[in-house]
Amino acid sequence: MNITFPDGSIREFSSGVTGMEIAESISKSLAKASIAIRINGKLSDLLEPINTDASIKIITRKDDEALELIRHDCAHVMAQAVQKLFPETQVTIGPNIEDGFFYDFARTEPFSTEDIEAIEKEMRLIIKRGEAFKAEIWERDKAITYFKDKGETYKAELIEDLPDNEDIKVYSQGDWLDLCRGPHMPTTGHIGTGFKLLKIAGAYWRGDSSKEMLTRIYGTAWRDDKELKAYLMQLEEAEKRDHRKLGTEMALFHFQQEAQGSVFWHPRGFIIYNQMEAYLRRRLKSSGYNEIKTPQLIDNKLWEASGHWGKYRENMFVVPDVIPNTDDNSSIISEHAFDKLMALKPMNCPAHVQIFKQGTKSYRDLPVRFAEFGCCHRNEPHGALHGLMRLRQFTQDDAHIFCHEDQITNESVAFCDLLKTIYSDLGFNDVAVSLSLRPEMRVGDDDLWDKAEKDLRDALKQTGLKFKEDIGEGAFYGPKIDYKIRDAIGRIWQCGTLQLDFNLPERLDASYIGKDGNKHRPVLLHHAILGSLERFIGVMLESYAGKLPLWITPVQCVVATITSSADKYAQQVYQALKDSGIRAELDIRNEKINYKVREHSHTKVPVMFVVGEREAKDSTVAIRRLGSKDQNIESFESAIETLAEQCKPPY
RNA sequence: GCUGCUGUAGCUCAGUGGUAGAGCGCGUCAUUGGUAAUGACGAGGUCGGGAGUUCAAUUCUCCCCAGCAGCACCA
Numbered sequence: 001m002n003i004t005f006p007d008g009s010i011r012e013f014s015s016g017v018t019g020m021e022i023a024e025s026i027s028k029s030l031a032k033a034s035i036a037i038r039i040n041g042k043l044s045d046l047l048e049p050i051n052t053d054a055s056i057k058i059i060t061r062k063d064d065e066a067l068e069l070i071r072h073d074c075a076h077v078m079a080q081a082v083q084k085l086f087p088e089t090q091v092t093i094g095p096n097i098e099d100g101f102f103y104d105f106a107r108t109e110p111f112s113t114e115d116i117e118a119i120e121k122e123m124r125l126i127i128k129r130g131e132a133f134k135a136e137i138w139e140r141d142k143a144i145t146y147f148k149d150k151g152e153t154y155k156a157e158l159i160e161d162l163p164d165n166e167d168i169k170v171y172s173q174g175d176w177l178d179l180c181r182g183p184h185m186p187t188t189g190h191i192g193t194g195f196k197l198l199k200i201a202g203a204y205w206r207g208d209s210s211k212e213m214l215t216r217i218y219g220t221a222w223r224d225d226k227e228l229k230a231y232l233m234q235l236e237e238a239e240k241r242d243h244r245k246l247g248t249e250m251a252l253f254h255f256q257q258e259a260q261g262s263v264f265w266h267p268r269g270f271i272i273y274n275q276m277e278a279y280l281r282r283r284l285k286s287s288g289y290n291e292i293k294t295p296q297l298i299d300n301k302l303w304e305a306s307g308h309w310g311k312y313r314e315n316m317f318v319v320p321d322v323i324p325n326t327d328d329n330s331s332i333i334s335e336h337a338f339d340k341l342m343a344l345k346p347m348n349c350p351a352h353v354q355i356f357k358q359g360t361k362s363y364r365d366l367p368v369r370f371a372e373f374g375c376c377h378r379n380e381p382h383g384a385l386h387g388l389m390r391l392r393q394f395t396q397d398d399a400h401i402f403c404h405e406d407q408i409t410n411e412s413v414a415f416c417d418l419l420k421t422i423y424s425d426l427g428f429n430d431v432a433v434s435l436s437l438r439p440e441m442r443v444g445d446d447d448l449w450d451k452a453e454k455d456l457r458d459a460l461k462q463t464g465l466k467f468k469e470d471i472g473e474g475a476f477y478g479p480k481i482d483y484k485i486r487d488a489i490g491r492i493w494q495c496g497t498l499q500l501d502f503n504l505p506e507r508l509d510a511s512y513i514g515k516d517g518n519k520h521r522p523v524l525l526h527h528a529i530l531g532s533l534e535r536f537i538g539v540m541l542e543s544y545a546g547k548l549p550l551w552i553t554p555v556q557c558v559v560a561t562i563t564s565s566a567d568k569y570a571q572q573v574y575q576a577l578k579d580s581g582i583r584a585e586l587d588i589r590n591e592k593i594n595y596k597v598r599e600h601s602h603t604k605v606p607v608m609f610v611v612g613e614r615e616a617k618d619s620t621v622a623i624r625r626l627g628s629k630d631q632n633i634e635s636f637e638s639a640i641e642t643l644a645e646q647c648k649p650p651y
Numbered sequence: 652g653c654u655g656c657u658g659u660a661g662c663u664c665a666g667u668g669g670u671a672g673a674g675c676g677c678g679u680c681a682u683u684g685g686u687a688a689u690g691a692c693g694a695g696g697u698c699g700g701g702a703g704u705u706c707a708a709u710u711c712u713c714c715c716c717a718g719c720a721g722c723a724c725c726a
């Protein structure tokens with residue numbers, strides 16, 4: 001039997017040889033270092049017998065796969081520890097995730113923080129014992145009976161649902177065992193000490209909110225303590241740039257319970273907001289969009305016609321169209337309140353169609369491009385709210401293109417280019433793009449979908465954007481392209497989107513007169529680039545750790561005095577800054593320069609002009625940039641000129 | 652919405668069955684200084700809301716609200 005090694009060399013072994021034996025045949029040290037084996041590309045146990053010719057790769061701790069194995073073994077050890085300490089607990093599933101693992105347990109009592117510490121301690125004991133992982137294939141019925149007898153109903157359910165052709169594999173470590181596909185490292189001792197349990201949370205059985213809630217324990221695991229420490233440090237760093245924290249520190253915005261899910265923008269924060277909006281407005285205008293503004297509160301009839309009432313109602317704020325009762329002794333709204341309902345708009349599309357529908361449109365008018373900074377309200381579940389990232393009131397940079405089918409590709413290419421330009425202006429060049437294709441439930445015939453999907457795919461190819469395709473993820477009304485950005489804490493945020501819609505023009509009866517003199521349905525392209533202005537600002541804050549690009553930053557320059565004798569000169573410099581269009585502030589407080597520098601550094605002011613008697617005498621400023629220890633002395637005119645240039649928006 | 656944790660001064664947090672404390676911030680005064688905290692003094696709290704247990708509740712119990720983490724959701 002021939003075994004092919006990664007370097008291409010081939011050696012003969014007798015049938016049934018294991019990875020461990022192969023490793024031993026090479027060197028003792030390799031055997032010691034090896035933790036798993038790839039057999040014909042498939043990651044397997046070192047003790048897995050190899051019965052036919054195969055190409056193999058011995059995996060050691062240094063390989064990328066090691067983390068995967070360490071984490072998964074760690075999950076098993078955690079489950080063992082939990083059942084040792086809390087025998088009444090059922091185990092369910094425990095997969096790897098990015099940077100770690102979790103395991104879901106079923107028990108009546110939740111785990112406490114102290115429990116977690118105890119579990120971790122127990123895990124270290126198990127690892128110290130270095131028990132061997134042993135795989136066995138069980139009869140399906142035996143496995144089901146075994147787990148049912150043990151009271152492990154979740155495991156039994158999992159086995160029952162495994163496909164018939166799949167082996168039921170069970171791994172044991174010491175006196176504990178678990179259903180598992182594997183592979184595992186040779187012993188629990190191979191996990192090492194670089195792991196930590198992080199948090200407890202609830203999670204639904206099989207990810208289904210109608211099923212029972214289990215207790216999930218999250219952990220992280222690394223090759224060694226050093227890697228673990230680095231990861232924990234990184235978590236701490238990410239926490240520091242949480243946009244909610246920065247928002248308070250930089251005096252940008254706040255939230256309060258009377259308006260949960262909506263932002264109170266403070267003066268400084270609203271400068272950011274306005275800069276972003278103004279920039280986008282310029283970009284959209286020169287790309288041929290006409291800006292519009294549509295109503296917040298719209299009669300239910302339109303939402304019924306658009307289909308939102310049927311498909312989106314649970315996310316809408318519904319308002320009765322009655323005058324509230326002013327008599328304190330009776331109910332605030334009358335029994336007729338529900339005769340006529342209105343709703344705050346959760347989306348702008350139906351309103352845009354209304355504007356399109358005014359008057360008669362000719363094919364010559366197409367494409368019609370509308371853009372709106374549309375303020376939307378969505379009745380999000382309380383648990384979903386998250387700072388600026390998930391709000392109940394937010395502003396979409398929403399646009400709709402009404403066009404002919406032949407214009408879809410061109411319009412899509414133009415959009416992709418615009419989006420790329422804007423993202424790049426804002427400092428995001430790493431964008432994950434996905435093309436979502438037809439779902440099972442859909443409107444429109446297959447020919448139309450074929451064409452629509454091809455149009456979007458062609459557009460993406462033309463713009464050279466890398467993308468993946470998600471089958472079945474499209475909206476019921478058409479395929480879509482999603483653009484996602486990763487924030488500092490590693491969360492992925494969907495920002496931009498381009499959606500083809502065959503449905504809404506039909507539902508709302510939008511039409512244009514074609515060359516043939518007959519009415520035709522336009523195709524509707526929905527799109528957003530930032531998605532939500534608020535969310536994008538949140539992503540920006542985290543991504544830049546608060547140190548926003550100069551043109552967006554609320555206070556671009558602070559003029560700070562060293563002594564009060566420079567006050568008059570500082571006033572002049574400050575005035576000159578303002579005259580140059582720079583957002584400046586003057587700090588002539590009776591404080592030491594150390595104090596002023598520290599304070600403005602904390603609020604992330606990018607540039608300080610420090611002036612004392614020397615500068616006043618020479619008409620200079622001492623320029624101090626955020627994060628730099630150095631200072632440059634420069635004449636104040638040229639300093640302002642340079643700064644004004646640097647403060648210019650990218651467009 | 653579900654599970655868990657948390658809620659004390661503007662902010663960050665300590666603390667207790669006998670109605671509260673620190674640091675920062677804020678105010679006043681002194682200080683005029685050279686690039687990430689000058690000093691002193693002072694003001695500031697119905698301890699998230701409601702109910703219960705108790706002679707007495709910020710502390711214990713229950714309910715509600717909000718925040719946080721995760722899950723579910725996210726046209």
